[in-house]
Amino acid sequence: MNEPSSSQSLFDLPNAPKFERFTALPKFDGVPALVLDVPESIPALGYGSHQFFRYYGKFPSLVGREIISAFSDADMGVLDNYSGSGTTQVEAQIAGRDSYGIDINPLAVLASNVKTAYQDARKLDAAFDLVCRSAAAIAPYEIQATPSDRLRKWFSEESLQGLGRIRAAIDELEPGDEQDFLTVCFLAIVRRCSNAHDGEVRPHVKLEKKPRPPATAFREKYLDMVDGLRELDTMRPKSIKSKTVIGDNRTPKAYAELLTEPVGLVVSHPPYLNSFNYFNAFSLEIMWSEGMTNVWQGWTLRDVTGLEQKAHPATNGRLVESYYRSISEASAQAFEVLRPGGTLALVVGDATIHGRLEAVHRNVWDSLKTSGWRPEAVWFRTTHYGIGKYAYAHRADYHGEAEKKDAIMFLRKP
Numbered sequence: 001m002n003e004p005s006s007s008q009s010l011f012d013l014p015n016a017p018k019f020e021r022f023t024a025l026p027k028f029d030g031v032p033a034l035v036l037d038v039p040e041s042i043p044a045l046g047y048g049s050h051q052f053f054r055y056y057g058k059f060p061s062l063v064g065r066e067i068i069s070a071f072s073d074a075d076m077g078v079l080d081n082y083s084g085s086g087t088t089q090v091e092a093q094i095a096g097r098d099s100y101g102i103d104i105n106p107l108a109v110l111a112s113n114v115k116t117a118y119q120d121a122r123k124l125d126a127a128f129d130l131v132c133r134s135a136a137a138i139a140p141y142e143i144q145a146t147p148s149d150r151l152r153k154w155f156s157e158e159s160l161q162g163l164g165r166i167r168a169a170i171d172e173l174e175p176g177d178e179q180d181f182l183t184v185c186f187l188a189i190v191r192r193c194s195n196a197h198d199g200e201v202r203p204h205v206k207l208e209k210k211p212r213p214p215a216t217a218f219r220e221k222y223l224d225m226v227d228g229l230r231e232l233d234t235m236r237p238k239s240i241k242s243k244t245v246i247g248d249n250r251t252p253k254a255y256a257e258l259l260t261e262p263v264g265l266v267v268s269h270p271p272y273l274n275s276f277n278y279f280n281a282f283s284l285e286i287m288w289s290e291g292m293t294n295v296w297q298g299w300t301l302r303d304v305t306g307l308e309q310k311a312h313p314a315t316n317g318r319l320v321e322s323y324y325r326s327i328s329e330a331s332a333q334a335f336e337v338l339r340p341g342g343t344l345a346l347v348v349g350d351a352t353i354h355g356r357l358e359a360v361h362r363n364v365w366d367s368l369k370t371s372g373w374r375p376e377a378v379w380f381r382t383t384h385y386g387i388g389k390y391a392y393a394h395r396a397d398y399h400g401e402a403e404k405k406d407a408i409m410f411l412r413k414p
């Protein structure tokens, strides 16, 4: 491991305040242990393309940055096999590393690819103008093609019409980077144009909510994404490859279609036990993406929900067993694609089940130690904005529960 200095990391952002990001702890099971402190606010962590798509349970950008800084090789790729919305890939790109991602959620995969694509700003603006003009011209009756019946619970007639027009106009674009960018922009505004509570992970109707008008939300989101893209272009070198695919990380197939050579670092950030299942959390966006081939790429909702590593409810013993088994299987696949001496960075958090602590990090560590990995280091992370503070106190409440830990565990392939 390249030792991070105590007051500064290799990747400190320009003008970042200097503070002790790392502090040493007594050894953990014989390996060096540090605390990684991430006191930045969510907006401060949302530089570049990180803020394109709100993804539940993502880790702070600086976590990806510090892992890459300490454990990636200059000349080898980085893979995230639970890649979610692509935080690792964006950070790898900023660090000049090729990156790869696998996730079972097609929305996340599209977002990851859009966040790391090099866009042509002029073409993007032209596509955006075209979508805005076509959306305004589409007659309401043509929106019947959208799955509006199921959506009526969540959207007012006005929101349904507005979103339906934008969606229909995006469908008319040529497939390619601009269509993908605008699809992410569209899916990113779905929740705020709905009656669903913005602060909760799983959608619940909030009667007093005032949904955002779709045309305004779409325009604002577009401008915001373009700003992020401009910022990212100042941070990343040109032509750094990044590719993310839809796949089940427990099987060799997804890796085989993605990688042609070993990687130097694999980041794995499984869903947190007892938190939520991803397809439930994104049910509104999934309804609106139905039939979009750039999102689904030949997969069906049934395929992907069947392959998802379920995290909730952990009161079901069989689910807990299969949760741990999934992590072992995905780690075994990571082992196969790493170069000898390469690192697995496993980001896991503890859970409470019926008020009892489930020390997920310790259980996973103990199991990997006996599966051929060489234990290297552990970082425990703090995040001041409340990582792990899920919407429901009974599921996971980090406040006042000192023993529950968020850990990043580093293991090497011998």
Ligand SMILES: C[S@@+](CC[C@H](N)C(=O)[O-])C[C@H]1O[C@@H](n2cnc3c(N)ncnc32)[C@H](O)[C@@H]1O
Binding pocket: 055, 057, 058, 059, 081, 082, 083, 084, 085, 086, 087, 088, 102, 103, 104, 105, 108, 247, 248, 249, 250, 269, 270, 271, 272, 278, 307, 308, 309, 310
């Ligand atoms: C905690 S999130 C990762 C978030 C990511 N680090 C980020 O910053 O956006 C866990 C991810 O695991 C994915 N996942 C669940 N089961 C999977 C499987 N069998 N194969 C691949 N990904 C899976 C979920 O879709 C979810 O995106």
